[in-house]
Amino acid sequence: MRNYLIIGGSSGIGKALAEQLHKAGHRLYVTYLTHKEQSTDSVTYVKWDALNDSFDDSLLPDTLDGLVYCPGSINLKPFNRFSEDDFVRDFRLQVVGAVRVIQSVVSRLKASGRGAIVLFSTVAVQRGFPFHAQVSVSKGAIEGLTRSLAAEFAPHIRVNAIAPSLTDTPLAEKLLNTEQKRMNNSERNPLKRIGSVNDVAGAAQFLLSDESAWVTGQILHIDGGMSTIMN
DSSP, rough: OEEEEEEOOOOOOHHHHHHHHHTTEEEEEEESSSSSSOOOSSEEEEEOOTTTTOOOOSSOOOOEEEEEEOOOOOOOGGGHHHHHHHHHHHIIIIHHHOOOOHHHHHHHHHHHEEEEEEEOHHHHHHHHTTTTTHHHHHHHHHHHHHHHHHHHTTTTTTEEEEEEOSBGGGGGGGGGSSSHHHHHHHHTTTTTOBBHHHHHHHHHHHHGGGTTTOOSHHHHHHHHTTTTTTO
């Protein structure tokens, strides 16, 4: 049994990952914001607002084997329509929030001797998409943070990120809320489908496990080939 902290683990990819890790018999500490869950003997849920709250690590064990930071946003709009406040809010949620949590728990991860951090980027950093400037700025910073921390924390803690393409989550609901939108987005993908939460959560579980013990500083593209294949 291992101890894992999942930030934003009550919906979407984070929830799917929590379910996979729980099924595998691990001890979980999971934060939520709006989707409240009840704690059990093996899963402790704590409310945390990445934008407004300091991170309280008092409920965590002395040793953590893995941290996954899931909070994100998909705010798509023309470049000349997003404001400084829009940009700063996204950056605080996706980058500053991750930095604060990592700083809080890095000693616990190091104590494990096999600690792993998993962050999330997006295919839009690798490929240029119109109206993605706001999200790409923050996620591009996440990719830089991933590589920098992987170098700084080696050999004690591995740090990797996952860069999905469009995935069927509550966050993407506005992009997938009609059959026509679902069909159009499926057709844009080389594998002709939208990603599922389990597609991405499975990759995160791999990056936390000993099966990826020689993997660090990597951006894993779980995107149906969108980052590398012309459709």
